[in-house]
């Protein structure tokens with residue numbers, strides 16, 4: 288299928304989100320449906336967001352929304368105005384312990400995948416900040432660097448998905464996304480600019496082992512993320528088929544529930560060990576899957592589900608490292624704040640051995 292692009296309108300741009308179970312947010316805003324990055328492992332096309340719109344997408348020229356993921360994008364041009372209208376009337380705001388009232392952009396697409404979505408994302412972030420909302424950006428694209436002027440705020444955290452630093456492997460798994468090396472440079476640039484940062488080491492391929500995690504974490508710690516999320520590849524949906532079509536044979540080792548759980552547990556132990564070895568275990572936040580129940584002790588799962596991250600939303604003390612990046616008055620004021628120590632996390636989780 289040739290790439291299909293267009294626009295679409297939606298009834299409400301602001302959606303309550305179940306991603307509080309991962310400590311991410313209470314609301315999401317998606318600036319588009321579809322994603323031109325088309326990562327082979329992406330689970331979004333298997334979710335109701337796409338599955339329930341099969342007929343609608345067919346009318347727009349998308350016959351197989353699952354297998355053609357990456358070849359269609361419908362941007363929501365008017366959502367900043369809609370959001371302004373919504374927030375001007377909204378009198379209540381959900382703020383759970385694990386979601387912290389945060390609005391995430393985006394859960395079903397990449398907010399900075401191209402200049403069109405980046406423009407809409409910028410408009411949306413400005414509206415959210417005007418109404419004093421907390422914002423979490425999650426992207427694979429360095430384009431957010433162009434928005435440093437508005438993202439350098441105590442109410443914004445910027446995160447990039449960085450499951451590996453191996454550009455060659457990335458081309459097979461996420462062929463249309465910007466290179467991990469470019470993402471890493473963007474994070475270092477954000478660090479220099481004094482932006483609150485986090486990283487999603489997700490999803491990791493089953494080939495990654497203790498030393499790989501250790502090498503990656505050592506690099507990641509150079510931009511001082513406030514939290515490090517992790518999860519392995521879950522290839523048990525149509526994404527498994529897309530990965531096989533892309534020639535990723537390693538996916539065969541995690542396509543049934545037992546093998547997936549076995550790999551999840553092994554990598555969980557490895558990344559915890561790696562984080563412990565280099566002294567960043569207090570930042571690690573495991574995105575557990577409820578389907579692991581029965582494979583790991585309930586306590587280990589329940590510890591992470593709906594857990595608040597160690598991020599500190601109330602105090603912003605990150606200072607720009609580079610004098611070439613001008614300080615706005617707001618940031619200068621923010622830098623006077625004193626950072627509270629992060630809450631200590633428990634020790635190793637106890638896993639059930641196979």
Ligand code: SF4
Pocket residue numbers: 322323324325326329330331394395396397427464
């Ligand atoms: S960038 Fe995110 S939303 Fe887009 S295809 Fe990749 S995983 Fe899916």
